[in-house]
Amino acid sequence: MRKLYVHNSLSRQREAFDPITEGYVGMYVCGPTVYSDVHLGNCRTFTSFDVIFRFLKHLGYKVRYVRNITDVGHLEGDVDVGGEDKIAKKARLEQLEPMEVVQKYSNGFQQMMETFNILPPSIEPRATGHILEQIDMIKKIIANGFAYEINGSVYFDTPKFIAEEDAYGKLSGRVVDDLLQETRDNLKRQDEKRDPSDFALWIKADATHLMRWESPWSTGFPGWHLECSAMSTKYLGPHFDIHGGGTDLKFPHHENEIAQNMGACKCTPAKYWLHANMLLLNGKKMSKSDGNSVMPQQLFSGESEHLSKGFAPMVVRFFMLQAHYRSTLDLTNDALLAAEKGYQRLMEAYKSLQRLDTKAEATTELDQEISTLIEGAYQDMCDDFNTAKALGKLFELATKINALHNGQLKLEDLSSKTLAALKEAYHTFLFDIFGLESSVASAKGEEELIDGLMNLIIDLRKGARENKDWGMADKIRDTLSALAVQVKDGKDGTTWSKK
Ligand code: AMP
Ligand code: ZN
Numbered sequence: 146m147r148k149l150y151v152h153n154s155l156s157r158q159r160e161a162f163d164p165i166t167e168g169y170v171g172m173y174v175c176g177p178t179v180y181s182d183v184h185l186g187n188c189r190t191f192t193s194f195d196v197i198f199r200f201l202k203h204l205g206y207k208v209r210y211v212r213n214i215t216d217v218g219h220l221e222g223d224v225d226v227g228g229e230d231k232i233a234k235k236a237r238l239e240q241l242e243p244m245e246v247v248q249k250y251s252n253g254f255q256q257m258m259e260t261f262n263i264l265p266p267s268i269e270p271r272a273t274g275h276i277l278e279q280i281d282m283i284k285k286i287i288a289n290g291f292a293y294e295i296n297g298s299v300y301f302d303t304p305k306f307i308a309e310e311d312a313y314g315k316l317s318g319r320v321v322d323d324l325l326q327e328t329r330d331n332l333k334r335q336d337e338k339r340d341p342s343d344f345a346l347w348i349k350a351d352a353t354h355l356m357r358w359e360s361p362w363s364t365g366f367p368g369w370h371l372e373c374s375a376m377s378t379k380y381l382g383p384h385f386d387i388h389g390g391g392t393d394l395k396f397p398h399h400e401n402e403i404a405q406n407m408g409a410c411k412c413t414p415a416k417y418w419l420h421a422n423m424l425l426l427n428g429k430k431m432s433k434s435d436g437n438s439v440m441p442q443q444l445f446s447g448e449s450e451h452l453s454k455g456f457a458p459m460v461v462r463f464f465m466l467q468a469h470y471r472s473t474l475d476l477t478n479d480a481l482l483a484a485e486k487g488y489q490r491l492m493e494a495y496k497s498l499q500r501l502d503t504k505a506e507a508t509t510e511l512d513q514e515i516s517t518l519i520e521g522a523y524q525d526m527c528d529d530f531n532t533a534k535a536l537g538k539l540f541e542l543a544t545k546i547n548a549l550h551n552g553q554l555k556l557e558d559l560s561s562k563t564l565a566a567l568k569e570a571y572h573t574f575l576f577d578i579f580g581l582e583s584s585v586a587s588a589k590g591e592e593e594l595i596d597g598l599m600n601l602i603i604d605l606r607k608g609a610r611e612n613k614d615w616g617m618a619d620k621i622r623d624t625l626s627a628l629a630v631q632v633k634d635g636k637d638g639t640t641w642s643k644k
Contacts, residue, residue, distance in 0.1 A: 297363025
């Protein structure tokens with residue numbers, strides 16, 4: 146198996162990837178809060194982790210990929226307590242059951258994931274389906290002395306955790322005082338907490354709150370950060386390989402997740418933390434709340450003030466892969482137009498590659514160059530999943546393929562072994578690793594079918610002519626002609642083309 150290196154947000158360093166159990170990878174990625182249509186920024190993060198999932202599998206790991214659905218506890222403004230639940234608010238506004246809201250936007254989310262050819266995770270657990278696990282975790286945290294109950298709500302004791310465990314603030318890389326100041330500015334219902342930096346694990350529901358469950362402390366609902374701690378522990382164990390999400394989740398969400406896990410079992414949840422960077426629109430973070438966003442449907446149809454035309458989902462996916470997942474990516478009309486050209490160039494090269502054939506056996510300089518590029522693309526992916534660089538290698542290979550196709554490079558200078566390796570690698574990268582839809586691959590299937598049928602027809606015509614069955618031969622030619630297919634008889638045999 147090739148050696149993989151990843152950038153660990155926790156150490157802020159590139160590290161060799163050594164899974165906890167050889168051959169197996171447990172990966173947890175924070176999924177969407179299903180209270181509105183998924184926006185392109187979300188899609189970028191899930192595309193990044195889709196490629197990571199695909200590449201880990203390609204390397205030969207058996208991957209258990211858990212990506213949750215947040216359907217309770219995520220409050221307006223991402224505040225800790227005192228805000229209205231995003232899903233409950235939508236349910237009130239649209240006069241729906243909260244679970245209708247959840248179902249509606251989960252369906253939309255799944256459809257969008259399919260549109261972008263993002264593979265489903267191995268497990269997609271929902272927060273509301275894991276209330277017992279969350280209550281259980283709170284009990285453990287209380288038993289370990291890191292949480293306290295007050296007026297039916299339970300809060301994590303952040304100062305105590307900071308004093309006893311040297312862990313808080315490590316992931317977001319910021320000094321604890323700054324984090325605490327930020328929490329102070331953010332939070333309401335401060336009077337209940339022993340310290341403003343304490344965060345809610347269980348919140349007592351007031352009379353109007355829609356989603357509520359029984360617990361030892363009150364009828365209420367869990368805090369937002371708790372679901373990920375409880376569900377990652379349930380499906381991947383208390384210590385697992387990879388935890389991912391967007392960089393905007395580092396604080397408070399992931400920092401608090403680590404605190405909860407350590408508070409419950411004294412062990413750090415993930416060995417490697419991977420964070421995908423933000424999608425920008427014309428230089429500013431894409432965000433629905435300040436109107437700086439494009440919805441995927443608008444991108445496909447082109448109905449947006451930011452776009453001159455619509456773009457196919459696979460062009461958008463390709464556009465996302467052109468940047469490394471840890472870099473910001475700026476969505477502009479010009480960048481999409483350029484991505485469309487780049488995508489078409491790769492796909493054209495793929496089609497031309499299928500038509501290349503050689504019987505040569507000796508290896509040459511060209512063989513060397515091609516093999517080095519293929520290996521380079523794998524090395525780029527092994528270096529923290531650098532899709533941008535790997536795509537660069539595929540473009541260099543496309544130049545070679547085009548030159549072989551138009552005769553600038555000689556096919557005799559390429560061994561059949563290297564050509565087979567190139568076909569295999571190109572297919573693997575485009576479709577298996579980058580997940581660039583198989584519309585071309587299925588088009589290829591159709592092309593193969595048409596080629597096969599045409600060869601059959603040409604053979605039948607040849608037979609008819611040999612038997613002097615002129616009626617049949619003419620009928621075949623005329624029917625093909627009506628279908629705009631031209632048949633040419635040359636000294637090397639019969640060829641066909643579309644008029
Ligand atoms: P949410 O539904 O807001 O909880 O977010 C779901 C996922 O999308 C999280 O992992 C976020 O980090 C990510 N996300 C939100 N906005 C953006 C953005 N502009 N670019 C990339 N990822 C984003
Ligand atoms: Zn999460």
